[in-house]
Amino acid sequence: MDLANLVKNIEIELLKLIVLLLKTGAMRVEEVRTVAKDFLSFLPFQNHQALVSALKVFTEKHNQFISLYQGIVKINENKKINELIAKMRLFTK
Amino acid sequence: MVLPIIAAVGAAGIEGGSAVIAGGTVAAVGAEAVGAGAMEAVKAVEAVAVTAEKGVTGAALRVANFVEQGLEKVKQGAHPQGILEKLSNIPEVIPENFDITATVVKPEVTIPVPQNTEVTSEAQKFIDQKTETSLAKWDEEHHVPDKNRDPEAYKQWCQDRWQAEQDFIVDTKTDLIMQDWDKQNPEPDKAADSKGHEDWTKKREEQKSKLKDEVKKETKKQKESEMAEVMEKINRLKMLYQERMDIIEGIKAVKGKPEKTEQDKIDLAKFQVRKSELDTAIKILETDLKSRAGRAAPLVTLTIMTALMSMMIYKIGQEQGTF
Numbered sequence: 001m002d003l004a005n006l007v008k009n010i011e012i013e014l015l016k017l018i019v020l021l022l023k024t025g026a027m028r029v030e031e032v033r034t035v036a037k038d039f040l041s042f043l044p045f046q047n048h049q050a051l052v053s054a055l056k057v058f059t060e061k062h063n064q065f066i067s068l069y070q071g072i073v074k075i076n077e078n079k080k081i082n083e084l085i086a087k088m089r090l091f092t093k
Numbered sequence: 094m095v096l097p098i099i100a101a102v103g104a105a106g107i108e109g110g111s112a113v114i115a116g117g118t119v120a121a122v123g124a125e126a127v128g129a130g131a132m133e134a135v136k137a138v139e140a141v142a143v144t145a146e147k148g149v150t151g152a153a154l155r156v157a158n159f160v161e162q163g164l165e166k167v168k169q170g171a172h173p174q175g176i177l178e179k180l181s182n183i184p185e186v187i188p189e190n191f192d193i194t195a196t197v198v199k200p201e202v203t204i205p206v207p208q209n210t211e212v213t214s215e216a217q218k219f220i221d222q223k224t225e226t227s228l229a230k231w232d233e234e235h236h237v238p239d240k241n242r243d244p245e246a247y248k249q250w251c252q253d254r255w256q257a258e259q260d261f262i263v264d265t266k267t268d269l270i271m272q273d274w275d276k277q278n279p280e281p282d283k284a285a286d287s288k289g290h291e292d293w294t295k296k297r298e299e300q301k302s303k304l305k306d307e308v309k310k311e312t313k314k315q316k317e318s319e320m321a322e323v324m325e326k327i328n329r330l331k332m333l334y335q336e337r338m339d340i341i342e343g344i345k346a347v348k349g350k351p352e353k354t355e356q357d358k359i360d361l362a363k364f365q366v367r368k369s370e371l372d373t374a375i376k377i378l379e380t381d382l383k384s385r386a387g388r389a390a391p392l393v394t395l396t397i398m399t400a401l402m403s404m405m406i407y408k409i410g411q412e413q414g415t416f
Binding site for chain 2: 002003004008011012014015016018019022023025027028029032033035036037039040043
């Protein structure tokens with residue numbers, strides 16, 4: 001997944017979480033405003049690493065969205081594993 | 094690649110009663126398995142929900158509905174960033190006619206600086222072919238000096254060609270990687286959005302410049318390592334030659350003894366075996382260097398041939414007792 005699509009997916013997930021938190025009373029409208037502002041302040045992401053770092057900072061401040069950071073960390077792990085496997089395939093050719 | 098997001102929220106307090114976890118929603122972008130980390134996320138969101146205020150305000154519900162409407166529009170092609178922009182400026186008192194999707198905010202162009210400048214083997218083939226064609230044209234435009242009549246001019250020509258080859262590789266590779274960037278960041282219509290087009294052009298230039306620097310560094314490193322590899326082999330060959338000459342001296346010395354002891358005989362046999370080993374190693378290394386010289390860039394070829402020639406002269410000189 002390229003960076004632009006990854007960011008788009010994260011934004012969608014962020015909005016879904018906002019809806020759920022608003023509906024359950026776990027978030028107020030004022031907080032939504034801050035959350036949206038804080039998230040937008042990180043844009044644009046220069047690269048994948050910048051996205052990960054930004055999400056870490058963002059979710060440290062707004063820990064209701066920790067799953068966004070955990071998701072990206074998981075993606076990173078998978079990416080590294082896939083790169084490692086590809087490298088090992090080259091060695092064993 | 095998949096982003097596993099757990100969005101589990103309890104329905105605490107919606108009805109004003111006790112906190113009840115009504116259910117969890119696993120919203121995964123894709124179908125990746127959700128691990129332990131994600132379960133922690135469920136707990137985290139559940140915890141937030143449980144401790145939430147007992148009552149949900151009408152404003153909150155209205156905003157939630159607006160966002161849901163916006164998300165529906167996203168399915169039809171709208172960008173979620175536009176909704177976030179709208180949320181970041183949501184008014185204290187939400188007007189009746191408030192529409193989260195009314196303003197279409199264009200997503201800001203991201204500049205994905207490549208993490209590395211690796212290309213696929215097919216792309217590498219394309220780069221090699223293009224470089225070869227460009228070098229052929231360069232050769233036509235740059236006359237090769239006679240290396241016997243004007244060795245200095247020939248050496249300079251080899252160095253210029255070495256640099257030209259690197260420049261061709263850098264240009265082709267940069268253009269190739271930029272094609273991916275262009276796919277990710279389509280060019281806005283200049284007539285419809287001149288400011289957007291201007292921003293895009295500026296960002297593209299910045300990106301290309303950064304990328305070119307990166308590719309230049311990498312290509313220089315590669316070419317230097319190519320030369321370093323050759324130099325390492327030349328140095329190894331020089332050492333083998335030196336050892337061979339020492340062994341020959343040893344053989345001569347033992348053979349020259351009027352009376353040979355048992356130890357002399359053992360030494361002589363050992364020296365002769367070692368000389369034979371060195372002859373084989375030298376031959377292999379020389380063949381390798383010669384074959385490399387046949388297909389390498391002129392500067393590498395020149396380096397190899399100069400080294401081989403000097404070693405040949407050294408060998409002959411040693412054998413004839415000149416050195």
